[in-house]
Amino acid sequence: MKRIKSLDDLKKLSKNAKNKFDLREKANDPDKVVQIKVAMATCGIASGAKETMDFLIEELDRQSIKAIVTQTGCMGYCYAEPTIEVTMPNNDPIVFGYVDTKKAKEIVEKYIKKNELVDGILPVNYETIDKQ
Amino acid sequence: MKTLSLHILDILQNSIRAQADLIELSIIEDLTENTFKIIIKDNGKGMDVELAKNAVDPFFTTRKTRNVGLGLSLLKQNAERTGGYLKLNSEINKGTNLEVMFKHDSIDRPVLGDIAGVICLTSTSNQNIDFIYHHKTDSGEYSYKTKEIKDILKDINISDPEIMKYLKSMINENLENINADNKKNRIKIKK
Numbered sequence: 001m002k003r004i005k006s007l008d009d010l011k012k013l014s015k016n017a018k019n020k021f022d023l024r025e026k027a028n029d030p031d032k033v034v035q036i037k038v039a040m041a042t043c044g045i046a047s048g049a050k051e052t053m054d055f056l057i058e059e060l061d062r063q064s065i066k067a068i069v070t071q072t073g074c075m076g077y078c079y080a081e082p083t084i085e086v087t088m089p090n091n092d093p094i095v096f097g098y099v100d101t102k103k104a105k106e107i108v109e110k111y112i113k114k115n116e117l118v119d120g121i122l123p124v125n126y127e128t129i130d131k132q
Numbered sequence: 133m134k135t136l137s138l139h140i141l142d143i144l145q146n147s148i149r150a151q152a153d154l155i156e157l158s159i160i161e162d163l164t165e166n167t168f169k170i171i172i173k174d175n176g177k178g179m180d181v182e183l184a185k186n187a188v189d190p191f192f193t194t195r196k197t198r199n200v201g202l203g204l205s206l207l208k209q210n211a212e213r214t215g216g217y218l219k220l221n222s223e224i225n226k227g228t229n230l231e232v233m234f235k236h237d238s239i240d241r242p243v244l245g246d247i248a249g250v251i252c253l254t255s256t257s258n259q260n261i262d263f264i265y266h267h268k269t270d271s272g273e274y275s276y277k278t279k280e281i282k283d284i285l286k287d288i289n290i291s292d293p294e295i296m297k298y299l300k301s302m303i304n305e306n307l308e309n310i311n312a313d314n315k316k317n318r319i320k321i322k323k
Contacts, residue, residue: 004309005302011284013298042203045142046133054249061293068291071257073145076197 034060034067034112035087041074047081048100055101056084059108067112077122086111095122133206135245136170136234142203143172143230144254148261150176152227157251158266159244161236161313167216168234168241168313179222187220207232214238244313248303251276256291265303272310276303 038044038053053069060067077083080097086107087093096107097120110116133139140157147155152174160169179187186192188208193201208218216233234241247267255263255278265276281299282290290296307313 004305005298007280007284007302010281010295010298010302014285014288014295040141041145042142042201042206045138050138050141050246050249050253053253057293057296071145071253073149074195074197078198 032066032089034065034089036067036069037072037085037087038069039073039075039077039081039083039085040071043074043078044081044083049082051101052082052084052099052104055104056108059105060112063108063113065108065112080122083122088112088115096120097122133210133242135242136168137245137247137250139207139210139242140170140172140247141250141254143207144250146203147172147174147176147228148254148258150174150178150228152176152261154262154264156264156266159247159268159312161267161269163236163270166236168236170230170232170234172230173227175227178224178226178228180224184220184222184228188218210234210240210242213240247312248300248307251303252296252300255281256296259290267307267310267312269310269312269314274303274306274310274312276306 036056038049038056040049040053053071056067057069060069072085075083075085075095077095077097082099083095083097084099084104084107085093085095088111094111096103096118099107099120103118103120106118110118133142144155144157154175156171156173158169158171158173160171161167162169183194187201188204190200190202190205193199195201204218204220211218211232211234214235215238216235218233219231220228221230222228247265251263251265255261261278263276263278267274278290285295288295290299
């Protein structure tokens with residue numbers, strides 16, 4: 001029978017990898033790493049926010065870019081989902097709309113790595129008419 | 133939503149926003165009864181009767197960013213389409229109990245999808261919350277508790293990509309072992 005991964009294996013993994021993880025832990029000072037929030041309410045999930053988030057976690061890890069990727073609620077830009085908010089160290093957060101995996105790749109390559117702006121930035125001071 | 137796991141990802145956010153610190157997700161597949169049940173229990177701040185009644189109304193939301201709330205309504209619609217139901221019980225300051233039933237063999241029942249990914253994403257993004265995921269099928273059951281994981285990892289962060297990858301494949305292998313949402317099961321019921 002095929003062996004199934006279990007918690008015991010996790011124990012071994014965590015011991016062996018301790019040193020490696022320690023280095024990363026120290027870098028986990030939130031002000032020094034890229035912070036990405038993926039909007040994950042009904043609207044975001046229905047538009048594929050999970051795929052975007054999975055992709056970002058994988059891609060940033062593959063390229064060894066230190067980043068914290070987390071979920072957040074609806075930011076109110078339901079029409080432009082999936083949306084993500086990227087905060088570069090010492091920079092104001094920027095919200096991008098229509099972020100599928102292709103767009104996410106572009107954001108990683110251009111904005112996060114080279115600090116070049118890409119299309120699809122949503123104005124953060126956006127207000128709906130009924131609020132005015 | 134394309135898969136049941138995406139529904140779950142969505143509904144879990146309700147419990148998180150209700151400031152729960154313990155969320156229990158159970159999926160129970162019963163082929164003899166032909167049911168696929170999803171039960172979510174939390175110890176959040178709960179809702180009063182009025183609020184709980186309104187919660188499944190698509191034009192009701194507690195948010196101020198928009199004026200529709202589709203999460204529960206979409207889930208209810210999907211469940212009822214298969215001949216199932218959605219039951220919501222909530223008590224102020226005690227928590228909320230959600231039970232959704234789908235007919236297991238219904239062609240309208242979405243597949244379970246990437247539940248391991250959903251569990252990992254939700255538990256790593258909300259590390260102050262304890263998650264319990266329990267999956268029961270006719271072939272066996274599997275439990276995943278974030279508290280156990282955190283006790284093993286100690287000072288290693290659960291959101292480390294390598295750990296996440298491992299947890300995901302651990303959940304997937306265990307689910308496969310108990311034939312969770314196995315396509316062949318649908319055929320078995322038909323016969």
